[in-house]
Amino acid sequence: MSGTIPAEVTVVWAGGGQFDGGRPGGPTIHLDTSAKTGPSMVDTLLCALASCASADVVDILAKRRTPVSSLSVNVKAERVDSIPRRLARATLNFEIGGAGIERVHAERAIDLAVTKYCSVRDSLREDIPVDWTLQLIDE
Secondary structure, three states: OOOOOOOOOEEEEEEOOEEEEEOOOOOEEEEEOOOOOOOOHHHHHHHHHHHHHHHHHHHHHHHOOOOOOEEEEEEEEEEOOOOOOOEEEEEEEEEEEOOOOOHHHHHHHHHHHHHHHOHHHHHOOOOOOEEEEEEEEOO
16 A cells, blocks of 8 residues: 555444444544434535535635635435445535525536545446435525
């Protein structure tokens, strides 16, 4: 793996379907297969997808000198019925606010984030479509 950027986490079973994970010596997240005491593993994956793409969108729009003042992403996903119940598709519904942000530039930022820069998206199977929508918020 010469030339790769290392990534390392440790996951510790906390009983039942619960786990705590994070980088060694760093903060941890609590995961729960039932999603009662923390997000499930798939919920966490969807959060990682949305936040990875969002970080790129924020950076791209800041470089255009149209900084984002608010951003939220609602993720709707479908899973297959067979085991493993992997993702079948996901749609990222972006709501972005900020002075001077033009729709065409926000759309381009999202498209670049989802199709080129988001490492989480690129780590998913290629046959899992990830679509997106945009709603600009007047602020």
